[in-house]
Amino acid sequence: MxxxxxxxxxxxxxxxxxxxxxxxxxxxxxxxxxxxxxxxxxxxxxxxxxxxxxxxxxxxxxxxxxxxxxxxxxxxxxxxxxxxxxxxxxxxxxxxxxxxxxxxxxxxxxxxxxxxxxxxxxxxxxxxxSEILKLGNYTFDFPKQTLQFNEDTPIQLTHREAHLLFHLIKNKNQVLDRSLILNKLWGNDDFFNARSMDVFISKLRKKLQRDESIQILNVRGFGYKLIV
Structure with a gap:
């Protein structure tokens, strides 16, 4: 081996x-x-x-x-x-x-x-x-970039999905500043990167939809809030 x-x-x-x-x-x-x-x-x-x-x-x-x-x-x-x-x-x-x-x-x-x-x-x-995080019925393994629902087979996240979810969880029940996270993960906060981030948020919502207690809210003009 x-x-x-x-x-x-x-x-x-x-x-x-x-x-x-x-x-x-x-x-x-x-x-x-x-x-x-x-x-x-x-x-x-x-x-x-x-x-x-x-x-x-x-x-x-x-x-x-x-x-x-x-x-x-x-x-x-x-x-x-x-x-x-x-x-x-x-x-x-x-x-x-x-x-x-x-x-x-x-x-x-x-x-x-x-x-x-x-x-x-x-x-x-x-x-x-220490960065294996619980999120409702999900387990998020940040180092491996995987998301697991209960005992199901873990699904693989992309590098950017994993980092975006990590920051949402670290700021759970608080507003995650849109401009700050765009600059950190995309390099700048221009219009096209903002639209790209919206797409990634939509993908994360779909991957978390099996637990109805989890929501990612769009706080207009400010950013996003992960609620559990």
């Missing part, structure tokens, strides 16, 4: 260093997606859904801090480690401010990088283990 490898997105514009890090991580049974700039890294992030990001700060086309901001607008849970030659306090502060979880200054040892990667992955697993 093959073992599923943890996928790391590595963004590093120095080719030699990038290959050294990639090959070292692969000897530790990681799958590494190496990108040479932040623009390419963002495309790979969206298409491959890695489990952790290791980002150089100074990169062409898009720097690591800008890339992290864009990722955080979509996903607020994926671990991010910054690699940088910068050592000024304000640079470290900015790294954490934009959503980084850890910060490693060059030059660094591969052993230290691997320890930091494993620590963040273990912390994330513990957090996700």
């Amino acid at each position: 093959s073992i599923a490898l943890t996928t790391i997105l590595l963004a590093e514009d120095e080719p030699a260093l990038g290959m050294i890090i990639k090959e070292s991580l692969e000897t530790r049974n990681f799958k590494v997606l190496l990108c040479e700039n932040g623009e390419k890294a963002f495309e790979v992030y969206k298409s491959h859904q890695p489990e952790i990001l290791v980002l150089d700060v100074m990169m062409p086309k898009k720097d690591g801090f800008t890339l992290a901001k864009e990722v955080r607008a979509i996903d607020d849970t994926i671990p991010i480690i910054f690699l940088t030659a910068k050592s000024q306090t304000q640079d470290v502060v900015e790294g954490f401010t934009v959503g980084g979880n850890d910060y490693l200054k060059k030059p660094f040892s591969m052993e230290e990088l691997i320890v930091r990667i494993n620590n963040l992955l273990n912390r994330t697993k513990l957090q996700k283990a």
Whole structure:
């Protein structure tokens, strides 16, 4: 039986260093997606859904801090480690401010990088283990992105459906701000994304309709409210 490898997105514009890090991580049974700039890294992030990001700060086309901001607008849970030659306090502060979880200054040892990667992955697993949520007669497994009615076979949700439902449950019986969630999950709150969100809300209503105690209300001009 093959073992599923943890996928790391590595963004590093120095080719030699990038290959050294990639090959070292692969000897530790990681799958590494190496990108040479932040623009390419963002495309790979969206298409491959890695489990952790290791980002150089100074990169062409898009720097690591800008890339992290864009990722955080979509996903607020994926671990991010910054690699940088910068050592000024304000640079470290900015790294954490934009959503980084850890910060490693060059030059660094591969052993230290691997320890930091494993620590963040273990912390994330513990957090996700606590994110199996009850919703009326449904069980929502956020990490696996599944929704189960009583003892029936779980149904698979899309990435965006799962994140939208997660935010609705976390704000249960309160209004979920439409603009805030559009910016977080869609990247901006323009008209077309708002219509797309309406479609996703309709899909969630259908998937939750077997429990009549659950409603997703449209609060006109404000957002949505999940009532149980």
